Amino acid sequence: MCAYNYPLALIGRKLGPALVTGNVMVIKPHEATPVTGSEFCRLVRDAGLPAGVVGLVTGGGAELGAALVSDPATRLVSVTGSTRAGQAIAAAAAQNLAALSLELGGNAPFIVLKDADLDAAVEAAVVARYANAGQVCICNESVLVEDSVAEAFTEKLLARAAQVKLGDPMQDAGMGPVSTEGALSRIEALVAQSVDAGARVALGGKRGSGDFASGNWYEPTILLDAQADTPAVSEEIFGPVMPVVRIGGLDDALRITNARPDGLSAYLWTRDAGSYMRAIHEMETGTIFLNKGISGYVQGYHNGHKRSGLGGEDGIHGLEGFLQKRTVYMQY
Numbered sequence: 001m002c003a004y005n006y007p008l009a010l011i012g013r014k015l016g017p018a019l020v021t022g023n024v025m026v027i028k029p030h031e032a033t034p035v036t037g038s039e040f041c042r043l044v045r046d047a048g049l050p051a052g053v054v055g056l057v058t059g060g061g062a063e064l065g066a067a068l069v070s071d072p073a074t075r076l077v078s079v080t081g082s083t084r085a086g087q088a089i090a091a092a093a094a095q096n097l098a099a100l101s102l103e104l105g106g107n108a109p110f111i112v113l114k115d116a117d118l119d120a121a122v123e124a125a126v127v128a129r130y131a132n133a134g135q136v137c138i139c140n141e142s143v144l145v146e147d148s149v150a151e152a153f154t155e156k157l158l159a160r161a162a163q164v165k166l167g168d169p170m171q172d173a174g175m176g177p178v179s180t181e182g183a184l185s186r187i188e189a190l191v192a193q194s195v196d197a198g199a200r201v202a203l204g205g206k207r208g209s210g211d212f213a214s215g216n217w218y219e220p221t222i223l224l225d226a227q228a229d230t231p232a233v234s235e236e237i238f239g240p241v242m243p244v245v246r247i248g249g250l251d252d253a254l255r256i257t258n259a260r261p262d263g264l265s266a267y268l269w270t271r272d273a274g275s276y277m278r279a280i281h282e283m284e285t286g287t288i289f290l291n292k293g294i295s296g297y298v299q300g301y302h303n304g305h306k307r308s309g310l311g312g313e314d315g316i317h318g319l320e321g322f323l324q325k326r327t328v329y330m331q332y
Helices: 007-020 034-047 061-070 083-093 118-134 147-161 181-196 250-258 273-282 315-320
Strands: 025-027 054-056 076-080 099-103 108-112 140-146 200-203 221-226 241-247 265-269 287-290
Touching (some): 007 025, 007 076, 007 315, 108 250, 118 241, 147 200, 147 241
Parallel strands (some): 076 099, 265 287
Antiparallel strands (some): 200 221
């Protein structure tokens, strides 16, 4: 089962390991992006894979997804989606004790300490936040910047983010729309709630206008004066909104990060090796980017901690989930 943000890549990420380890798979794309899955299966057929090795069903998750998950023939369910969806799937799979690989919601902090390379950090923050209009599970959802460099960092951040324009990402370097009207309405609501709670819109903060008045366009947005409990910070936005929270240092960053119920990914920018090691050992997240922008390599194992999921994908460890092991004791 795949989310709508990367409907083709997520199919390949799951199907490749499944086939390599000798499994057959039924693909259930998100109801907002069924055409991608259908076209992929057409290519599978044209490539000559035997009938029945790769199947496809389309429809809503509440009924169709539940039926797939709870069917006794289903031995593994691999899902990329929201925490809410993952919890429902885990409950439905419990009756048959089907194996689960759940990559669920995240709320990645982008931590900038006083000794960071600010220019590099700004570039990474902007790319990671506005990639795919913020619809990436490991995007930085908020910036936690140390007080002593907050003014300088914010000035650079606003200037760089202002260069991100709405447009067709297939034709130019513009940022595309969010995927659904429902997602757009949720982003608007979170921004409004955050402003009511004391945050200030420093850039963007509204739907597209002019050529972008129709459709699901939302401007690249930055919120200042945010706090850890500001809705746009405490909730996963999954859209092009970047709230900025001022912190006292790494202790504050770890406290805010680890207090969250999820733990998918986090970013840390600092030149201090001791801070690296503290983050690696103390941060309750599955992936940590140290002085590095958003990336994901197939050889790396990607998993979430806490409510961000069970199991994981990619790399050698990711293959393990697609294998059912057997031990044989023999004497002759």
